[in-house]
Amino acid sequence: MSEFFTEAVLIATIASGIRFAVPLLLAGLGEAYGQRSGVLNLGVDGVMLLGAFGGYYTVLKVGNVWIGLLAGLGVGLILGLISAFITVTLKADQGISGIGVFLFGLGMSDLLFQRLVGTPRFIDTFPRIEIPLLGDIPWIGEMLFRQNLVVYLAFLAIPVSMVVINRTTFGMKIRAVGENPEAADSLGVSVAKVRYATMLIGGTLAGVAGAALAIDLGIFQQNITNAQGFIAIALVYFGAWRPLGVMLGALLYGFVNSLVIQWKTLGIITDSWSDFAAMAPAIITILALVVVATRFRAPSALTKPFERGE
Amino acid sequence: MAVFAVVAVIAAACGSDSESAPEGFRIGIVAPSASNDLAFTQSIVDAANALAGDPEILITDGTFVVEDAATAIRGYAADGVDLVIAHGSQYGGSVEQIAQDFPDTIFAWGTAADTFGLPNVYAYEAASDEGGYVMGVMAAALSETGNIGIVGPIEVGDAKLYVDGFKAGAESGGANVSVVYTGSFSDVALAKTSAEAFASQNVDVMSGTAQMVVGAVGVAVTEDILWFGTQSNQSELGDIVVASQVYKWEVVLEQILADINDGVKGGRVYEVNLENGGEVIEFNDDFDLPGDVKSLGEDAIDGIKDGSISTS
Known part of the structure; x- marks a missing residue:
């Protein structure tokens, strides 16, 4: 166990946990917006897959990671529009349509990869950015402040989302539509x-x-x-539909994953316990979910299509 | 005449290069990952394409879901494909059921050693511990820190054999070897996290098996850690790749074709190994491997072939 408490190993564990958490955090945050307005999108994983391919392929062709990130953003925007059309305009069952989007993303991303790329090839990755002064703090600096820009932006999105949802007119409309769309509609808010x-x-x-x-x-x-993507949806419930809660859930999941792997490599978790340890992130998340579920309730209109005059 | 017969049997057993597929022969391959994955699936696709006689090769890849694979296996059988290859040990249950419904179709599945007692089913497996051992010996010689890390998927089958062999080889060279099984064949992010953990522990040589290892290779490239590959030649992943254990499944397929040409439709288990040439160590031309290290590897190959070295 003493090997674990060395500078290099502890720093790697925390840094990996944060990196692991970022995709979950971004996807979970986006899902939280939808659920707060009453829309459950089970297609998150499919959108992530197509965003992943879009980003990867763009970097492969253009050689610029930021253009690649923008490509992923564009793919997500288009799929968000399609998902909204299906669930809001067509009023399709949110669960079924979400699964459809997921399966579409799963199959299409693989098909595109096979046809356009073929053999796996590495692309450039995000450069690490050291925050001046903060990055020089012993241990903490390397753990937290020598990450890539996307990590910083993901965590910056948390306070921004808290303000948007809780302190703006738009946020108030989101909450109103998610809790009582009929009342919001009667006050002139366009639910759609x-x-x-x-x-x-x-x-x-x-x-x-x-x-x-x-x-x-x-x-x-x-x-x-x-x-x-499915874990991100679970983290929205875990986080009680609040940006801060989603962040805590994503970090917990990321850290437990990173910790388990680190302990396996150090032999702290023996082979016989290895499979049980692999389940630890999911089990801890489920237990926390149960606790949260007893203390917080979901938006009242979640999964319910809105029909004016009902 | 008797001498000729013995030679013919030995040639067949060793997988003669000249064994050709019958005219119009059709082979259907069902495999879990992409046919160009530089790993498990590509190895069988490359082997089928290398067969003489120009058989028609049909491929259904990416069937991680066993039910999807079962549909493809049954589809090939119903379509009259002569030899259906179910390339994944997870497909065993499906092969056992479908082979009974199509007694005139020949099935091969691996990596496994069970034909279910059916006369139209072949099984094939790899002695991946042998190549793993050889590369472990070279890894220990190349490691300056003496710390070696191996990233595996789930502790079963071919993956476990390879990891155990590599570990034994590296430990025979005095290296300290850590193994982590991520619990998944496909989780690239976990493979990367595992490799990052190794990097933080002063590991300077790594290896791994299964489709998700690309995540670990990425870390090896970034951190300048040496890498040993398996299942297919992974040299194009970068100049940190020292060597790869490559499966030449054509050795097995040629044995099966020889059987078919002799009227045998299954019931046999075949293996690729260093001795029969079904496993070979391919070196990366872009990596400057010291001659003495290469000699250690070649000595290990000879030792395994003549039985003087045990991989366990």
């Missing part, structure tokens, strides 16, 4: 417009999450997200 807006935000952030994942890994392969 608000839900379109949150779905676009959600799709965009999911696309960025996927692109960030692929560019951070420097590679793409089939099902590269490995269900991170």
Whole structure:
């Protein structure tokens, strides 16, 4: 166990945990916007997959990671628009349509990869940016302040989202539409417009999450997200539909994953316990979810399509 | 005449290069990952394409979901494909059921050693511990810190054999070897996290197996850690790749074709290994491997072939 408490190992554990958490954080945050307005989007993982391929392929062709990230953003925006059209305009069942979007993303991202790329090839990854002064703090500096720009932006999105949801007119409309769309509609709020807006935000952030994942890994392969989109949805429940809660959930999941792997490599977790340890992140998340579920309630209109005059 | 017969049997057993597929022969391959994955699936696709006789090769790849694979396997059988290859140990249950419904179709599945007692099913496997051992010996010689890390998927089958062999080889050279099984064949992010953990522990040589290892290779490239690959030649992943254990499944496929030409439709288990040429160590031309290290590897190959070295 003493090997774990060395500077290099502790720093790597925390830094990996943060990196692991970022795609979950971005996708979960986007999903939180949608759910606060009453829309459950189970297609997050599919959007992430296509965003991942879009980002990867763009970097492969253009050689610029930021243009790649923008490509992922664009893919997410388009899929967010399609998802909104299906669930808001066509009023399709949110669960089924979300699964459809996921399967579309899973299959299409693999098909595009096979046809356009073929053999896996590495791409450039995000450069690390050291925050002046903060990056020089012993241990803490290397753990927290020598990350790539996407990490900083993802965590910056938390306070921004808290302000948007809790302190702006737009945020008030989101909450109103999610809790009582009929009342919001009677006050002149366009439920459809608000839900379109949150779905676009959600799709965009999911696309960025996927692109960030692929560019951070420097590679793409089939099902590269490995269900991170679904974990992000669970983290929205875990976080009680609050940006800060989503962040805490993503960090918990990331740190537990990183810790388990680090302990496995050090032999602290023996082979016989290895499989149980691999389940630890999911088990801890589920336990926390149960605790949260007993203390907070979901938006009242979640998963319910809005029909004026009902 | 008797001498000729013995030679013919030995040639067949060793997988004669001249064994050709019958005219109009069709082979259907069902495999879990992409046919150009530089790993498990590509190895069987490359082997089928290398067969003489120009058989028609049909491929359904990316069937991570067993039910999807079962549909493809049954589809090939119903379509009259002569040899259906189910390239994944997870497909065993499907092969066992479908092979009974299509007794005139020949099935091969691996990596496994069970034909279910069916006369139209072949099984094939790899002695991946052998190549793993050889590369472990070279890894220990190349490591300056003496710390080596291996990233595996799930502790079963071919992956476990390779990891165990590599570990044994590296430990025979005095290296300190750490192994981590991520619990997934496909989670690239976890493979990367594992490699980052190794990097923080002063590991300077790594290896790994299964489709998700690209995540670990990426870290190896970034951190300038040497890498040993398996299942397919991974040299194009970068100049940190020292060597790769490559499966030449054509050795197995040629044995099966020889059987078919002799009227045998299954019920046999074949293996690729260093001795029969089904496993070879391919070196990366872009990596400047010291001659003495290469000699250690070649000595290990000879030792395994003549039985003087045990990989366990």
